[in-house]
Amino acid sequence: MRTALRILPVLMALLVLLAAVLLWALDQGPMELPLWQALAAGLRGEQSLASIIVWEVRLPRALLAMLVGAALGLAGAAMQGFLRNPLADPGILGVSGSAALGAVLVLYFGLSHVGWYVLPLGGLLGALVSVLLILLLAGRGGSDIALVLAGLAVSSFAAALIALTLNLAKSPYAMSEMVHWMLGSVANRSMLHVQMVWPFLLLGSVMLLVGWRYLDVLTLGNETAHAMGYDPQRWRWWLVCGIALCVGAAVSVSGAIGFVGLMVPHLMRPLVGFRPGALMPASALAGAVLLLLADVLVQALPGKPLQLGVVTALLGAPFFFYLIIHHRRHFS
Numbered sequence: 001m002r003t004a005l006r007i008l009p010v011l012m013a014l015l016v017l018l019a020a021v022l023l024w025a026l027d028q029g030p031m032e033l034p035l036w037q038a039l040a041a042g043l044r045g046e047q048s049l050a051s052i053i054v055w056e057v058r059l060p061r062a063l064l065a066m067l068v069g070a071a072l073g074l075a076g077a078a079m080q081g082f083l084r085n086p087l088a089d090p091g092i093l094g095v096s097g098s099a100a101l102g103a104v105l106v107l108y109f110g111l112s113h114v115g116w117y118v119l120p121l122g123g124l125l126g127a128l129v130s131v132l133l134i135l136l137l138a139g140r141g142g143s144d145i146a147l148v149l150a151g152l153a154v155s156s157f158a159a160a161l162i163a164l165t166l167n168l169a170k171s172p173y174a175m176s177e178m179v180h181w182m183l184g185s186v187a188n189r190s191m192l193h194v195q196m197v198w199p200f201l202l203l204g205s206v207m208l209l210v211g212w213r214y215l216d217v218l219t220l221g222n223e224t225a226h227a228m229g230y231d232p233q234r235w236r237w238w239l240v241c242g243i244a245l246c247v248g249a250a251v252s253v254s255g256a257i258g259f260v261g262l263m264v265p266h267l268m269r270p271l272v273g274f275r276p277g278a279l280m281p282a283s284a285l286a287g288a289v290l291l292l293l294a295d296v297l298v299q300a301l302p303g304k305p306l307q308l309g310v311v312t313a314l315l316g317a318p319f320f321f322y323l324i325i326h327h328r329r330h331f332s
C-alpha cells in the first residue's frame with residue numbers, strides 16, 4: 001500500500017507532463033498553425049491545411065517518439081532489474097544492433113522502395129534473428145553471464161556486418177541513406193508506421209510488466225526466487241523476449257536511439273524507489289516524456305536539424321560518465 005501511494009502521484013504527474021509535452025510537440029514546426037482549431041477540425045472530419053499537417057504529419061511523429069521512448073525506458077528498467085546491474089542497457093543483448101542490421105540490409109539491397117513497411121519489417125526480422133542466435137549461443141539453461149556474453153557476441157557481429165555493408169555500399173547516396181537512418185529519427189513517419197509497430201510494442205510491454213513480481217523477488221537473489229516457486233529459466237527467456245520485442249520494434253521504426261533505457265530508470269529511482277515493479281511503469285512514462293522532449297528540441301534548434309539519436313547520445317554520454325564515477329566512489 002505504501003508503495004502504491006508513493007508511485008501513484010509520480011505516475012499522475014508524468015501523465016500530465018506527457019500530455020503537456022505532446023501539445024507542445026504538436027505546436028512545433030516550420031509553419032505556425034492554430035493548434036486547437038486544427039485538432040477540432042480533425043475530430044470533426046474536416047479537411048484543411050492546418051488539420052492535415054497536425055493529424056497526418058505532426059501527430060504520427062509525436063506518437064512514435066512517445067511509443068519508442070516508453071518502450072526503451074521500460075526495457076531499460078526491466079534489463080537493470082533482470083541483471084541486477086544499474087549500468088545495464090537494453091542494447092547489451094544485441095537486439096538493437098541486429099534490428100539496425102536488418103534495416104541497413106533493406107536499404108543496401110534497395111528493398112525500401114517496395115513499400116513503406118519493408119524497412120521496419122527488416123528491423124523486426126533482425127531483432128528476431130538476434131533472439132534466436134542468443135538462444136543458440138547461451139542455451140535454454142544458460143546463466144545470466146552466458147546470456148550477456150551471447151548478447152555481446154551478437155552485438156559485435158551485427159556491428160561488424162553493418163560496417164561491412166557500409167563499406168560495400170553501391171553509391172555515396174546509398175551510404176548516406178544508411179548512415180542517416182542509423183543516427184535515429186522519427187521524422188517523416190506516418191500513421192502506417194504507428195499502426196505497424198504498436199502491436200509489437202504492446203506485446204513486449206505486457207510481457208515485461210507481467211514479470212514485475214519475479215523481478216522484485218529477483219532482487220533478493222536467484223536462490224530466493226527459486227525457493228519462492230519461480231522457474232529462473234522460464235522467466236529469463238520470457239523477459240528476454242519481452243525486451244527484444246520492445247527494443248526491436250522501437251529500433252525498426254526510429255533507427256538506433258541510445259541511452260534512453262540507461263538514463264530513465266536512474267532518473268526515476270529517487271522518486272519511486274528501487275523495486276523494478278514500481279520502476280518499470282514510471283520509466284515507461286518518463287521515457288516517453290524524455291524522447292518527446294528531445295524531438296521537440298530537435299525541431300526547435302536553428303540551422304540544420306540534428307538527428308534524434310545524436311541528441312540522446314549527447315545527453316546520455318555525460319550521464320553515463322557520471323554514473324560510472326558515482327558507482328566507482330560508492331563501491332571503493
